[in-house]
Amino acid sequence: MATEQPPHDNNWYEDTDEEVADQSVGLPKIGSFTLYKITPPLLDPEDLEMWIDEVRKTLRGHNLHNLIDKSIPWPTRDSPNRRKWKALSIQVRTWISSSIDYEVRRSIFDRGVRTVFADELVEQIKDYMEIESYGVLRLAMKSWMKCTRKQYSTNREFINAIRTKYRTLLGLKLGPAPYFAIQKMIMELMEVPDLKSFIVLKDNELDGIKNPVTTITVADFQRYCTSIEQHIKMTNADYASFSSR
Template identity: 30%
Template sequence: MSIEHTRDWSTLLPAEKPNGPIDQAFQLPNIECFTLYRFPCVLKHPSGYDTWRNEIYHTLKIHNLHRLIDSNIVRPYKDSPNARKWQQMSIEVRNWIAWNMDPILVRMIVKEQARAQLADEFMTGADVLLRQFTRSPQDPEDVSDVLLKFIGCQRRHYSSARWFVHRLMEYYTHTMNMKLRIPPFVPLLILLAQIEGDVGPAFVNLRYERLENMNNIAEDVTKGYFENVYFDVLEYLDSMDQSRRLIEED
């Protein structure tokens, strides 16, 4: 349809429609991604994930970068003209998103997501991992249910040690969402008591010795301390699996 030669703007031009399929490289802006760092939006606790994610999305949309975090939109072909620009921007957006998270949450995502270098895969990992921690029940029956699940979390109820460790962290996070103020040494002791059959007594006894050397376990075992042991267990399980595979290959 031809456009009328006039200065009368009472009728606006129709929106431009793309000629081909839209991929993540469609209409990438000519901006430096460091501009995003002028818009801090820090997620400190998983309970606020959904609100935080919406803020991240809208900030990116303002700069026409929102498609980079949508794994439902196809990526560009590697030989397309915008491929290199898309890759660089995707990595930079991913780094900005991680900058807006508590480092322990970033570590959890990278640990569990097979690939988390690009923006869409990092956000997919965040969706899968952190949304399970957002529920914050307030009904007394829900509170009792979460407490019983947390206290009764046992290794024998799960097919793998890794699944048990994740569940324990999930249940403990729910208690924090409800502000029940369970001290971090409680899930730590549950973890060590239940995981010994998988990691061996040497691993567990070393952690017990460190606890015995503390002046006050209730004060010295912080949430961060528990999270570090949580990751130590996961990394140790990974190393055991890797050693097992090498032996089987030989």
């Protein structure tokens, strides 16, 4: 039976990874390489993809990259390469463990999920970071929704806080639309007697805009913040008290 030949072309980016029967195929000799810790260690969920790329690149340089590929099966327990595979997988797992932040590592291990081999640990890191990323989004949204004028000593502190929290949401690819951000700020400041007449004017401006949810931009939100801040400064209303609800 003829052996299948590779295509006669120059496309070296096509099928760069050969299919292998299991993770033990093509591994280097034990002790023939050195793995240096990745710095800085993985901490932020936003850095996960870049960190994974660095892990793969490092392991690929030593033909160890298949050890973190969960889609490739482990060798059977009677495989002639079983001892080498087990030793190298555990070695790579130890290296990966040393390349993540201590608190992240402790949190993953405290979950009690088995992470004896390299691909198991990588999967748990991905899973943990996905949950952490969701937690960051949830906390950011909760912080935004609970932001009120009463939490701050001055009116300008409140405006700066709501602006900062809104920017955080935008950076996390979350809403709400700028129109709702303006409305939230206006509703809170409407409770400040010394600002009420001016805030009513700004609210009326919003009412005059057609399709405000889709029309108003982030730049408009910034302009509203600046306009109200300037009015507060001109009228010395920064420490003006708010009414009780």
